[in-house]
């Protein structure tokens with residue numbers, strides 16, 4: 699497992715770099731956050747489209763989409 703900051707070769711499964719102390723799990727967890735965010739955005743867009751299709755007050759679909767985004771991001 700190579701450190702992203704200093705390039706030091708650490709043991710497999712190490713959580714922190716032995717040389718600079720940098721986290722070795724950062725990239726993996728940030729990738730997971732991006733995947734979760736993408737899924738949430740897709741769900742929000744689907745919900746907004748569904749609400750818009752129902753035709754409640756016209757702009758409720760967009761408002762629901764914005765509220766959903768603010769709640770999760």
Ligand SMILES: [Zn+2]
Nearest residue numbers: 701704715718
């Ligand atoms: Zn390092």
